Amino acid sequence: MTSARRRAVPRPRAGAAVLTALGGVLCLAAAGCSGSAASTDRADTVRIVLPEEPPTLEPCDASLTATGVVVRSNITQPLAERNPTTGDLEPLLATSWTQTSPTTWTFRIREGVRFSDGTPFDAAAAAFSIDRAVNGSFGCNVDGYVFGDDDLRVAAPDPTTLxxxxxxxxxxxxxxxxxxxxxPPTTDEAAKVRVPIGTGPYRVASWDAGTRLNLERNPDYWGAPPAYARAEYQWRSDSSVRAAMVVNGEADISTGLGPEDGAGDLGVSYPNNETTALRIQATEPPLNDIRVRQAIGLAVDRDGIVSALLNGDGQPAAQLVPDGVVGHDADLTPVGFDVDRARELVAAARADGVDTTAPIRLITRTGLFPRIEQVVQAIAYQLELAGLTVRIEMMDTSEALTYQQRPFPAGTGPYLLVIQHGNQSGDAAFSMDQYLKSDGFQSSYGTPELDREIADAEALTGDARQAALAKVFADEPREVAQYAYIAHMRGILARSPSVNYAPNSATGDEMRLAEMTPRTTR
Known part of the structure; x- marks a missing residue:
């Protein structure tokens, strides 16, 4: 992981600037060094530049965007995967599944599959993988993100039955x-691994820490070989640099771009399922007063941020998930921008003894999305107009994660965290369990009443499930107000004319190399 760094950003002033803004080489012995930069055949390599280096390639942390965009469906694979276009859950390493009792599901495991180290994949390996990721004690992201505190009982009665x-x-x-x-069952059960072994179409060839990561075709891959023999990842924090690398022929695909980054005709806009919001650490005064939390929501000019700072590439948000996810409430509209009302709420809290002058930290991750610095400066300025005192802190990924995921650091004082949540599952239960429940992995607050409402909704199916989940999203801003929702985002990537690749709503979290093909010979 990168070391923790914090870069101070000057406090915004009520001046023209803000108003204008708003208007050591690792070469794997098992894989050899054939993927190193010196020996790469550029004609058979797809070159990708990312905003940041993956903090880890641990498969049970593949729900982290920076990890999943490299690992998922490239190095490792799940039993089933969701089609991002249709929303259907489709077979992959499992060929089918059925509910065989109220609390048990049975999966049929695909035969003839091997891991990249030659180990056979079977039901026992699947049971091991689930037990390690969900029931393990070493802090897998997927455990908190998807399963919460529930342990699973897994069994493999025969090689093809799980x-x-x-x-x-x-x-x-x-x-x-x-x-x-x-x-594979040989994976460390008690600690995360730096370089994984999987069943995907690629395996890690070399990882030159801080510089590049190279993948090569998995010779034991059970499916059709991918078009590219190799993939090379680099990372640059400056989005205009990433765009220029594609324009100048130094890379084939670059991600996390803004409209102003210079990709020109090579820029491709796509829906990325990400929703940006302020998470309010509601246990800390003055944020423990719901009037202050509601004032924060009223003070954020969503329309201005989307139009002036995101160049219209987004939609003001009223809830945590966008259209297309089960539970999205199409009737919800964003909280109106009303600084006067926000100021009244803050003043009412102050009159009741709440110390509304206490400095509130506004924390965000560097490079979270294009123009993030201008966005947080605008938000801080708007919150100060409402009568709050705000201090901006920009952090790298590893440090920001300590504030994003439980257990949160002690003695932090009041803070707002800019989060970006992408629901790739297609069902709001994943978002609610993680972000809205009192003990959610990335939730800082909740109520027993909302927890019960969520649990009751998630037990339903069909139209009843949709209606009950939508009601949760309608109730949360009135009764809890843990979030000030900002925008449903869109992504932009730059794509070389020599590469065929159509980004979709999953691209931000899972960029499948097997979907990329050469268009012409370089």
Missing amino acids: TVSTPEPDPILPLRVSFVEMV
Whole structure:
């Protein structure tokens, strides 16, 4: 992981600037060094430049965007995967699944599959992978993100049969299990691995830490070989530099771009399922007063941020998930921009003894999305107009994660965290369990009443499930107000004319190399 760094950003002033803004080489012995930069055949290599280096390639952390964009469906694979276009859950390492009791699902495991180290993949390996990721004690991201505190009972009665049981009936268990990447039983059970072994079309060839990561075709891959023999990842924090690398022929694809970054005709805009919001650490005064939290929501000019700072590449948000996710409430509209009302709420809290002058930290991750610095400066300025005192802190990924995921650091004082959540599952339960429940992995607050409402909604199916989940999103801003939702985002990537690749709503979290093909010979 990169070391923790914090870069101070000057406090915004009520001046023209803000108003204008708003208007050591690792070469794997098992894989050899054939993927190193010196020996790469550029004609058979797809070159990708990312905003940041993956903090880890641990498969059970593939729900982290910076990890999943490299690992998922490239190095490792799950039992099933969701089609980002249709929303359907489709077979992958499992060929089928059925609910064989109220609390048990049975999966049929694909035969003839091997891991890249030659180890056979079977039901026992699947059971090991799920047990390690969900029931393990070393802090897998997928555990908190998808399963919460629930342990699973897994069994492999024969090589092609896997059973997974839950404490209570779970109508979407196969969807949850699709977030678990399969690893061989030789994988460390008590600690995360730096370089994984998987069943995917690629394996790690070399990782020159801080510089580049190279993948090469997995010779034991069970499916059709991918078009590119190799993939080379580099990372640059400056989005205009990433765009220029594609324009100048130094890379084939670059991600996390803004409209102003200079990709020109090579820029491709796509829906990325990400929703940006302020998470309010509601246990800390003055943020423990719901009037202050509601004032924060009123003070954020969503329309201005989307139009002036995101160049219209987004939509003001009223909830945590966009259209297309089960539970999205199409009737919800964003909170109106009303600084006067926000100021009144803050003043009412102050009159009741709440110390509204206490400095509030506004924390965000460097490079979270294009123009993030201008966005947080504008938000801080708007919150100060409402009568709050705000201090901006920009952090790198590793440090920001300590504030994003439980257990949160002690003694932090009041803070707002800019989060970006992408629901790739297609069901709001994943978002609610993680972000809205009192003990959610990335939730800082909640109420017993909302927890019960969520649990009751998630036990339903069909139209009743949709209606009940939508009601949760309608109730949360009135009764809890843990979030000030900002925007449903769109992504932009630059794509070389020599590469065929159509980005989709999953691209931000899972960029499948097997979907890329050469258009012409360089």
